[in-house]
Amino acid sequence: xxxxxxxxxxxxxxxxxxxxxxxxxxxxxxxxxxxxxxxxxxxxxxxxxxxxxxxxxxxxxxxxxxxxxxxxxxxxxxxxxxxxxxxxxxxxxxxxxxxxxxxxxxxxxxxxxxxxxxxxxxxxxxxxxxxxxxxxxxxxxxxxxxxxxxxxxxxxxxxxxxxxxxxxxxxxxxxxxxxxxxxxxxxxxxxxxxxxxxxxxxxxxxxxxxxxxxxxxxxxxxxxxxxxxxxxxxxxxxxxxxxxxxxxxxxxxxxxxxxxxxxxxxxxxxxxxxxxxxxxxxxxxxxxxxxxxxxxxxxxxxxxxxxxxxxxxxxxxxxxxxxxxxxxxxxxxxxxxxxxxxxxxxxxxxxxxxxxxxxxxxxxx
Amino acid sequence: xxxxxxxxxxxxxxxxxxxxxxxxxxxxxxxxxxxxxxxxxxxxxxxxxxxxxxxxxxxxxxxxxxxxxxxxxxxxxxxxxxxxxxxxxxxxxxxxxxxxxxxxxxxxxxxxxxxxxxxxxxxxxxxxxxxxxxxxxxxxxxxxxxxxxxxxxxxxxxxxxxxxxxxxxxxxxxxxxxxxxxxxxxxxxxxxxxxxxxxxxxxxxxxxxxxxxxxxxxxxxxxxxxxxxxxxxxxxxxxxxxxxxxxxxxxxxxxxxxxxxxxxxxxxxxxxxxxxxxxxxxxxxxxxxxxxxxxxxxxxxxxxxxxxxxxxxxxxxxxx
Numbered sequence: 224x225x226x227x228x229x230x231x232x233x234x235x236x237x238x239x240x241x242x243x244x245x246x247x248x249x250x251x252x253x254x255x256x257x258x259x260x261x262x263x264x265x266x267x268x269x270x271x272x273x274x275x276x277x278x279x280x281x282x283x284x285x286x287x288x289x290x291x292x293x294x295x296x297x298x299x300x301x302x303x304x305x306x307x308x309x310x311x312x313x314x315x316x317x318x319x320x321x322x323x324x325x326x327x328x329x330x331x332x333x334x335x336x337x338x339x340x341x342x343x344x345x346x347x348x349x350x351x352x353x354x355x356x357x358x359x360x361x362x363x364x365x366x367x368x369x370x371x372x373x374x375x376x377x378x379x380x381x382x383x384x385x386x387x388x389x390x391x392x393x394x395x396x397x398x399x400x401x402x403x404x405x406x407x408x409x410x411x412x413x414x415x416x417x418x419x420x421x422x423x424x425x426x427x428x429x430x431x432x433x434x435x436x437x438x439x440x441x442x443x444x445x446x447x448x449x450x451x452x453x454x455x456x457x458x459x460x461x462x463x464x465x466x467x468x469x470x471x472x473x474x475x476x477x478x479x480x481x482x483x484x485x486x487x488x489x490x491x492x493x494x495x496x497x498x499x500x501x502x503x504x505x506x507x508x509x510x511x512x513x514x515x516x517x518x519x520x521x522x523x524x525x526x527x528x529x530x531x532x533x534x535x536x537x538x539x540x541x542x543x544x545x546x547x548x549x550x551x552x553x554x555x556x557x558x559x560x561x562x563x564x565x566x567x568x569x570x571x572x573x574x575x576x577x578x579x580x581x582x583x584x585x586x587x588x
Numbered sequence: 589x590x591x592x593x594x595x596x597x598x599x600x601x602x603x604x605x606x607x608x609x610x611x612x613x614x615x616x617x618x619x620x621x622x623x624x625x626x627x628x629x630x631x632x633x634x635x636x637x638x639x640x641x642x643x644x645x646x647x648x649x650x651x652x653x654x655x656x657x658x659x660x661x662x663x664x665x666x667x668x669x670x671x672x673x674x675x676x677x678x679x680x681x682x683x684x685x686x687x688x689x690x691x692x693x694x695x696x697x698x699x700x701x702x703x704x705x706x707x708x709x710x711x712x713x714x715x716x717x718x719x720x721x722x723x724x725x726x727x728x729x730x731x732x733x734x735x736x737x738x739x740x741x742x743x744x745x746x747x748x749x750x751x752x753x754x755x756x757x758x759x760x761x762x763x764x765x766x767x768x769x770x771x772x773x774x775x776x777x778x779x780x781x782x783x784x785x786x787x788x789x790x791x792x793x794x795x796x797x798x799x800x801x802x803x804x805x806x807x808x809x810x811x812x813x814x815x816x817x818x819x820x821x822x823x824x825x826x827x828x829x830x831x832x833x834x835x836x837x838x839x840x841x842x843x844x845x846x847x848x849x850x851x852x853x854x855x856x857x858x859x860x861x862x863x864x865x866x867x868x869x870x871x872x873x874x875x876x877x878x879x880x881x882x883x884x885x886x887x888x889x890x891x892x893x894x895x896x897x898x899x900x901x902x903x904x905x906x907x908x
Contacts, residue, residue, distance in 0.1 A: 236732075275803050295806045302807040308800030312822050325809030373808070 225286045225376035225409050226251045227272060232281035234267050241267040243433040245281070249411060249426070254403050256412045256424035260456070264433040265413045266381055272411060273302050273379050285376065296325070301370035305382040307362045309354040309369075316341075316350040319368040326373070340372045343402075360391045367402070377409040384419060396422055417457050421445070429453045447567070447581060451574040454502050454567065460531055460542040463508075464500040464569070465516075467538070471499070471568070471577065478568070481538070483515035486563035489580035494570065499577070502567035505531065508543035514558030520551050534559065627883070633876035641872040656873025658682045660699055660864065660881075664691040699878060702860040706840065707885065708771055709856055713778035714835040718828060720779070721786025722794075726816060728787070729794040730802075740791075743784045751781060752844050759848055771854045774846070778839035785838075786831050793827025794820065829896035833889065840886055857882050 227249040234242040242264040249255040257265040270276040272283055274295030283291045290298050301322075309318050319340055320333045328336075341347045344364045349357065354365060363383060370378055383399070384392045400423045403410050414420050420427050421441045428438045429452070437449035448454035454462040467480050471494035477484045480501060487501075518536035530547045533540055534557060541559065551557075568577040604612070633641050635652040664686055672692065678684040686693050724743075728736055758777070759768070767773030797820060805815040821828070843858040850856060861878050864871060 273807055275806065294811070295803075296809040296811070298807075300807065302804065304800040304804060306798060306800055308798065308804040310801060310804075310819065321805075322808035325805070325814075369804070369808070 226284075227255075227377060227409060227411065228282075228284035228287070229268070229272070230282040230284070232268065232271060232283065233279050234264070234271060234276065235279050240433055242271070242278075245435050247428060247435060247438055249409055251409055252407050254400065254410045254412065254423055254425045256414060256420035256427045257430060258414060258417060258420040258427050258456075259430035261415055263430040265415075265428075265430045268430070269379050269381055269411060269413045273300055274298050275302070299373075299376045301373060301375040301378050303366050303370050303378065303380040303383045305385045307366040307386070309362060309365055311355060313354070314350070315346070315352050315354060315357070315365050318354060318365055319350075319372050321369060322373040336372055337368075340368045343371070343405075344368050359387045360395060363387060363395060364398075367399075371402075371406065375408065377411065380410065380412045382414055383412075384416075385414075392419070399423060417459070421457075429456060431456070446565075447576070448502070449576050451500065451502070451569045451571070451576075454569070454576075458504060460505050460544075462567070463503045463505065463539075463541045465503070465536070465538045465541070466498065466500050466571065468496065468498055470494055470496040480516070485516075485561065485566070487566045487568060487579065488564055490568070491578040491580060494577060498571040500569040500571050502569055502576075503541070503561050504565065505542045505544040507562040507565045508541065508545075509560045509562075510543070510545070510549070510557045511560040512558050514560040516559045516561075517556060518559065520553050520555045520557060522553060523551060630876045630879050634873055634880050636873050636876075638869075638871065638873060641876070642870075653685075653873075654682070655685060656871075656877040658685055659871055659874040660877045661697055662686070663694045663697050665694045666690060667692050698855075698860065699864075699881075702855055702857055703881065705771060705774075705850075705854055706856040706858075706882075709774045709778065709854070710836055710840040710885075712771070712775040713782060713839045714832055716775065716779040717782035717786045717835045718790075718832050720783050721790050721831065722821070722824070722828065724783075724787045725790035725794050726820065728791050730799065740788070743787050746780075746784050755844065755848055758845070762849055769850050769852060769854045773849065774854055774856070777845060777849070778835075778842060782835040782838055786835060789831045789834070790824070790827055793824050793831075797823050826896045829893040833893060836889060837886060 229245050229247050232242055232245040233240070245264075245268060257268060259265050267276060271278050274290070274293060274297075278291060281291070282289055285298060285300075295302075310321065313321065316334075316337050320337045323333045323336060337350070338347065341350055344367060346361060346364050346368065349361060349365070354362065357365065363386075366383070380399075384395050387395060396419055399412075403423075412420070412424065424441060426438060427441055427444050429436045429444060431452045437444055437453045439447075439449075444453060445457055448457065448462070451464065455464075465480070467478075469479050471478065471490050471492070473491055473493050475490045476488075477486045478490075478499075478501070485501065516536060516538075518534035518541065521533040521535045521540065523533070524531040525547060528547060529544050530549070532543045532545055532549075532551060534543060535541075536559070543559070565581065567581060568579060569575065570577060632650075634656045635654070636647070636650050637653050637655055640647050640650045641656075662682070667690060669690055672687055672690060675692070678687055683693060727733065728740060733739065762768045762773055765773075767776070801823065802810075802812075802815040802819050805819045806812065810818065841858060842856075846856045847859045850859065857878070861875060861882065864875050864878055
């Protein structure tokens with residue numbers, strides 16, 4: 224069990240900088256997800272924590288101990304690979320027992336520990352099978368077993384579900400979280416799938432272009448995105464942005480949006496005139512005939528209980544999540560009403576969120 | 589119904605018709621006959637008497653004799669029948685065989701030491717080339733090496749000209765270094781030629797082995813070298829076997845440098861075999877016997893490694 228600390232971590236390959244000045248602490252027992260598009264540096268960060276890659280700059284601390292330049296084997300960390308990396312020349316028991324063999328543990332003890340691990344993962348019946356005969360889900364379980372058997376300080380997982388079919392992925396999500404709760408070891412989980420991160424993690428670090436954009440609980444990240452990137456990356460469909468030009472004053476409770484006024488959560492910082500964006504989650508939009516922001520219905524995507532309706536406004540296309548009972552005609556003109564207490568404001572230049580009194584759903588429970 | 593469906597989906601590739609199979613099989617057999625026939629002819633000639641060997645039309649059925657092999661392994665002198673009659677009776681079957689032709693065995697020929705040279709130089713250089721090649725290929729495949737592409741091209745470029753083009757410089761160099769006519773010299777030379785081939789071939793094979801395997805081993809407690817030995821090499825066996833066969837075939841058959849650089853001590857079989865023709869008329873059965881003997885190790889080596897030559901081991905544990 225361990226706390227993982229990353230200080231000013233930077234990694235560059237030739238001219239390309241993969242990770243830029245990352246700083247974060249993962250508390251003992253946390254399920255920590257690193258989320259971001261491919262090439263954002265999340266895997267590189269994970270590999271540096273594992274010791275498979277050396278940082279260009281910065282420090283990695285495990286339980287307060289500097290392990291930046293320590294060999295991977297000496298860190299007592301387990302790594303689960305996306306492609307499982309099961310050794311084809313060994314059977315399931317051989318694969319699970321491999322880390323113990325590396326440590327020079329006795330045969331009998333290895334057999335005992337392998338059996339115990341297999342029981343935990345419910346793959347006891349597969350111990351003598353060839354790995355090539357297994358299904359994707361079972362391979363993933365074997366890979367997890369190989370990671371768990373050594374009882375490491377922390378688990379590092381690099382898109383472990385990426386190679387699985389959609390249905391299996393969902394099943395394994397539940398299993399992984401369940402396993403984490405039973406073992407209680409610190410887990411660092413890299414994924415580009417927001418659903419995986421949102422459903423499993425205690426803490427999420429959203430990364431973009433080598434930088435950590437925001438760290439927080441899934442709810443914080445969803446409700447109070449720290450940047451336009453996070454707001455856009457999380458949520459499906461993503462947050463809508465309506466651009467406008469204006470200045471903000473601390474204490475204001477409304478903004479001048481083009482020629483109307485829109486109520487927003489109390490603004491907590493001053494901003495001279497600059498290009499700004501109003502951020503609205505699709506589920507915080509209602510259709511109201513009297514609303515000042517108007518647009519034409521462009522299309523609707525039926526999702527069962529809800530539908531995603533896209534509306535072309537004078538300031539851009541907006542997606543709204545509405546009950547599927549609402550009947551709409553394409554081309555119809557509608558008014559858009561926003562839930563004012565859930566609106567977000569961003570500085571378009573830097574992409575950073577502007578501080579407001581928006582407490583998100585944290586306040587609403 | 590489901591069984592039938594399963595059966596029909598099991599073969600996603602269209603099954604060849606019996607006729608197509610027969611034609612393909614016939615072609616394969618024809619090709620095999622064409623390539624094997626000369627070899628069979630040599631094996632047969634080795635068991636013919638000298639007159640049978642040059643008989644025209646060629647004899648398919650003949651009385652087999654070991655004369656060719658006896659002549660290959662011995663040095664003989666011609667004597668008058670009177671002298672032979674005065675000698676004590678022949679001790680062995682080969683003494684008897686030789687005396688029928690008014691000859692007496694003077695001693696063993698040089699074929700055994702030459703064959704041993706071939707074995708030592710062939711296998712020695714193959715081992716070295718594959719060993720060095722594996723290490724270099726692993727490094728090129730896994731590490732960020734400055735100018736890696738240029739280095740690889742440079743390594744390959746050593747194969748771009750005919751080796752004989754550098755024969756004279758190498759000869760002079762070897763004379764300076766006292767490496768002419770030594771086994772070490774020949775091993776080094778063949779290793780140098782083979783190592784470029786080995787690096788390129790093996791790099792391809794190692795590139796195909798996912799890095800995750802050894803990274804998993806590194807995290808689980810192995811050092812880089814242990815991971816290479818216990819995780820990468822077992823999966824590269826196929827490639828290593830194929831490379832070893834290529835290297836051995838080259839150094840085993842190499843003639844030009846062997847003629848130039850060896851004359852006695854370190855002479856290998858290829859330059860030795862032509863010498864046999866000269867000794868006491870054209871002794872084709874002896875030459876055929878030497879050739880047969882020469883082919884055996886390569887055949888054995890290939891048969892031993894053939895299991896690995898088929899790409900049987902697929903990387904089943906990794907989904908691509």
